[in-house]
Amino acid sequence: MSENALEFAGHTLSRASLDCCVKCTICETQCPVLEATPLFPGPKYVGPQAERFRNGASVDASVDLCSMCGTCTLVCPQGVKIAELNTQAIAVAKADHMPLRDRLISNTQLMGAAMHPVAPVANAALQVKPLRVAIEKTVGIHRDAPMPHAPTQSLRGWLRRRDEPVAPAAGSRGPVIFFHGCAGSNFEVDASKKAIEVLEFLGYTVTVPKQGCCGQAAKSNGLFESAAKQTLQLCDQLIAAGAQLGEDGDEIPIVGVAGSCAGMMKHEAREVMGITDERLVNVSSRMREFTEFVAELLDSGDFPTELLRPMPDTVLPYHQSCQVKSQYIGQPAIRVMEAIPGVTVKESGRACCGMAGTYGLKKEKYDIAQAMGKPLFDFIQDENPAIAVCEAEPCRWHIRKGSGAKAVHPSQVLHHAFGLSDDLFDRNVIS
Amino acid sequence: MSTAIVIGSGLAGLTAALRLDEAGFDTTIVTMGLGGLQLSQGTIDVLGYAPERVDNPLEAAGTRQDPHPYAVTGTAALAEGIDWIQRTLPDLLHGDGEHNVALPSVVGAMRPTALYQPSMASGILRDGLDLSIVGIRQYKDFYPELIAGNLERQMTPDGGRVSARACWIDFEVRDGECDSSAVTFARALDRDEGVRRLAWALAKIPGAGPIGLPAVLGLKTPNVHERLRELVGREVFEIPGLPPSIPGMRLNEALRALCTRRRIRLVQGAKVIGFDAADSRVSSIRTHAAGRDVDYPADVIIYAGGGFESGALEVTSHGRVRESIFGLPLITPDGALVHGDYWGEEQPLFSVGVRTGSDMRACTEDGHVVYENLCVAGSLLAGSSRWDEKSGEGIALASAVAAVATASSMKEDQ
Numbered sequence: 001m002s003e004n005a006l007e008f009a010g011h012t013l014s015r016a017s018l019d020c021c022v023k024c025t026i027c028e029t030q031c032p033v034l035e036a037t038p039l040f041p042g043p044k045y046v047g048p049q050a051e052r053f054r055n056g057a058s059v060d061a062s063v064d065l066c067s068m069c070g071t072c073t074l075v076c077p078q079g080v081k082i083a084e085l086n087t088q089a090i091a092v093a094k095a096d097h098m099p100l101r102d103r104l105i106s107n108t109q110l111m112g113a114a115m116h117p118v119a120p121v122a123n124a125a126l127q128v129k130p131l132r133v134a135i136e137k138t139v140g141i142h143r144d145a146p147m148p149h150a151p152t153q154s155l156r157g158w159l160r161r162r163d164e165p166v167a168p169a170a171g172s173r174g175p176v177i178f179f180h181g182c183a184g185s186n187f188e189v190d191a192s193k194k195a196i197e198v199l200e201f202l203g204y205t206v207t208v209p210k211q212g213c214c215g216q217a218a219k220s221n222g223l224f225e226s227a228a229k230q231t232l233q234l235c236d237q238l239i240a241a242g243a244q245l246g247e248d249g250d251e252i253p254i255v256g257v258a259g260s261c262a263g264m265m266k267h268e269a270r271e272v273m274g275i276t277d278e279r280l281v282n283v284s285s286r287m288r289e290f291t292e293f294v295a296e297l298l299d300s301g302d303f304p305t306e307l308l309r310p311m312p313d314t315v316l317p318y319h320q321s322c323q324v325k326s327q328y329i330g331q332p333a334i335r336v337m338e339a340i341p342g343v344t345v346k347e348s349g350r351a352c353c354g355m356a357g358t359y360g361l362k363k364e365k366y367d368i369a370q371a372m373g374k375p376l377f378d379f380i381q382d383e384n385p386a387i388a389v390c391e392a393e394p395c396r397w398h399i400r401k402g403s404g405a406k407a408v409h410p411s412q413v414l415h416h417a418f419g420l421s422d423d424l425f426d427r428n429v430i431s
Numbered sequence: 432m433s434t435a436i437v438i439g440s441g442l443a444g445l446t447a448a449l450r451l452d453e454a455g456f457d458t459t460i461v462t463m464g465l466g467g468l469q470l471s472q473g474t475i476d477v478l479g480y481a482p483e484r485v486d487n488p489l490e491a492a493g494t495r496q497d498p499h500p501y502a503v504t505g506t507a508a509l510a511e512g513i514d515w516i517q518r519t520l521p522d523l524l525h526g527d528g529e530h531n532v533a534l535p536s537v538v539g540a541m542r543p544t545a546l547y548q549p550s551m552a553s554g555i556l557r558d559g560l561d562l563s564i565v566g567i568r569q570y571k572d573f574y575p576e577l578i579a580g581n582l583e584r585q586m587t588p589d590g591g592r593v594s595a596r597a598c599w600i601d602f603e604v605r606d607g608e609c610d611s612s613a614v615t616f617a618r619a620l621d622r623d624e625g626v627r628r629l630a631w632a633l634a635k636i637p638g639a640g641p642i643g644l645p646a647v648l649g650l651k652t653p654n655v656h657e658r659l660r661e662l663v664g665r666e667v668f669e670i671p672g673l674p675p676s677i678p679g680m681r682l683n684e685a686l687r688a689l690c691t692r693r694r695i696r697l698v699q700g701a702k703v704i705g706f707d708a709a710d711s712r713v714s715s716i717r718t719h720a721a722g723r724d725v726d727y728p729a730d731v732i733i734y735a736g737g738g739f740e741s742g743a744l745e746v747t748s749h750g751r752v753r754e755s756i757f758g759l760p761l762i763t764p765d766g767a768l769v770h771g772d773y774w775g776e777e778q779p780l781f782s783v784g785v786r787t788g789s790d791m792r793a794c795t796e797d798g799h800v801v802y803e804n805l806c807v808a809g810s811l812l813a814g815s816s817r818w819d820e821k822s823g824e825g826i827a828l829a830s831a832v833a834a835v836a837t838a839s840s841m842k843e844d845q
Binding site: 028 | 459463464465466467469470605606607608611612614615618674675680688691694696697698699700701702718719720721722723725740741742
């Protein structure tokens with residue numbers, strides 16, 4: 001592990017890929033920020049080209065407009081780590097003048113903990129325009145930026161109070177460790193609960209260890225030191241949970257519902273911040289997206305397709321979050337949801353919704369994020385204005401506000417199809 | 432159901448995947464980048480030079496000698512490939528395999544190609560054509576003086592001459608942006624408001640013959656050139672240039688959209704890093720996903736990973752060429768692979784590639800098949816310099832057709 005994560009920035013791993021750039025322009029054609037604004041010169045310029053001149057310093061403020069969605073790295077035929085280079089350059093550029101706002105919004109646990117006990121008040125307060133204007137002026141979070149909705153009960157509260165796990169439909173399939181991320185614990189609680197129950201229904205014994213933040217938000221705001229600390233703390237918690245389950249505990253799958261956080265644990269912590277600690281290697285190799293995990297079961301032919309209630313003539317607009325795309329797993333959510341009779345999934349084809357974690361909250365980036373989201377919002381309204389499916393939480397907040405659709409996680413669709421609930425289309429049930 | 436893996440998502444990979452799907456395979460594409468198709472000119476070059484200019488590419492392909500890919504695949508596979516891509520994308524590709532047309536290139540060469548996009552049709556070069564080549568001041572890498580000057584200097588394939596004048600217009604598509612990319616122009620021209628503004632700028636162009644523009648005439652909206660013709664009252668055509676190539680993107684996006692519609696799985700960003708084999712069959716390939724390696728088992732594998740440009744072929748530090756995933760046998764010419772004469776004979780290195788039999792299975796010099804269920808298609812194949820003879824897309828189509836035919840016959844054998 002690098003003792004000083006920031007020191008790693010701009011060096012070794014990503015920088016080694018820079019000379020592979022052949023200027024083919026494929027990244028430029030796919031970059032959602034470049035599409036939305038002429039202020040951003042594009043991934044080829046701020047990535048491999050500008051990096052040659054940096055030598056530890058910052059050469060161009062425009063790199064800060066990169067949303068770090070990772071699309072450029074994903075489409076690069078030469079393996080250039082473009083988004084990683086940008087993330088490192090942003091961290092270096094901001095190191096000596098980190099805005100208070102960026103420290104605040106990357107402290108996701110604090111936000112959740114602060115809002116829960118006073119959820120109705122907090123939710124209401126975030127609707128109060130003068131207050132939001134004041135927040136924008138003092139902190140820099142845009143007055144219209146989508147905010148999470150805090151339910152009165154956190155996931156941990158629900159876990160403490162629930163009576164019994166859901167009875168498995170068939171035999172037991174062994175243990176899994178559930179990774180909910182901060183938003184899945186404090187805000188998108190319904191998605192977490194339903195993912196747990198679907199896994200139980202499928203026959204897994206689900207363990208939900210106490211878990212901290214993965215460091216994704218801190219990393220994407222350039223706070224590498226605290227991010228690295230958070231990542232390894234989380235590794236310790238997940239590994240300890242396995243150890244309690246027995247000798248093979250370090251081989252038990254870790255199933256996550258937080259798309260961007262799974263990506264952080266799988267590869268970003270290593271590729272962006274240079275963490276090579278063996279604890280991270282162990283957790284990375286076991287981490288699965290919920291849909292990736294369920295699709296593996298589907299492919300094995302051992303998935304109880306016959307228990308799925310038909311959803312006749314149902315079109316589900318689906319947007320695969322950029323940070324799930326970057327996990328190089330294809331689009332398992334599509335075949336998982338299309339296993340339900342009557343369901344047709346329409347894939348958005350958009351690179352990124354514009355939220356990109358915390359990018360769309362920032363007052364100076366809000367308009368760009370909205371422009372990035374507009375084609376996606378239009379797509380959802382055209383395909384099915386009632387509902388949209390997406391694997392990452394901040395994207396769902398952005399989609400809810402931008403399109404008006406009820407944005408859900410694929411676990412909520414499966415929960416409905418297995419007959420475990422009936423509120424999939426109920427707009428009041430959002431978190 | 433038989434499973435198939437296609438490695439690579441250029442024209443050969445996408446064609447192979449769609450035809451495997453048509454043949455009833457459960458198909459997955461594994462690809463590292465976005466594929467090379469969008470860097471192409473958006474035409475289907477079958478055979479342009481052999482070495483003289485070719486009029487009938489299908490016929491000339493039939494005279495290629497071993498180890499040229501056309502000698503390996505045969506012309507029936509090529510004819511089927513051409514027919515297939517036209518059936519698949521009828522609105523995007525016109526022309527036929529038995530006639531080359533000459534289209535102006537971005538340096539004013541008369542580039543032979545077999546299939547072209549309708550938006551290029553009025554620029555097909557013939558005697559007596561009166562062209563206005565129009566540059567856009569806010570778009571770089573397109574020099575109408577160079578194009579017009581060179582076009583007037585050459586003889587058209589029918590033995591005549593064209594006249595061509597160079598003109599410039601202002602056409603700003605984003606406020607204050609003085610060098611917008613082709614994609615930004617194309618997105619602006621996907622909207623009718625943008626087309627109207629361009630038509631207004633073109634109204635002042637002198638002459639009455641076709642207007643040639645950089646290839647930026649819309650990405651999602653079909654037939655922007657027809658709308659311009661309506662508004663300007665003259666034929667309008669586009670000239671493909673440097674990447675990003677909008678005509679290439681149109682082909683790429685149309686074929687990918689078809690893969691999505693048919694639910695062919697596409698695993699983007701996944702580099703193939705290894706494989707498992709037993710009894711001279713590849714049982715699975717290994718890819719690098721985030722945080723771990725993922726194995727994809729398959730009954731058949733079609734390898735369309737590209738050539739040197741994508742790293743499927745590489746030159747070691749000892750100057751030896753090798754295929755980077757399976758270590759397949761190559762055809763390598765004797766002697767130096769690279770010579771120092773930049774404008775001289777074609778570099779021998781570029782004809783290096785994988786050796787196959789007519790079933791597209793990689794084989795050794797004495798015909799021994801390396802892996803029974805592994806076929807090769809596209810730029811990986813030995814025996815031709817595609818950019819020199821203008822044959823890249825034709826070889827991709829013919830070899831993908833032949834490879835899928837082998838895959839299908841293996842399926843029937845099971």
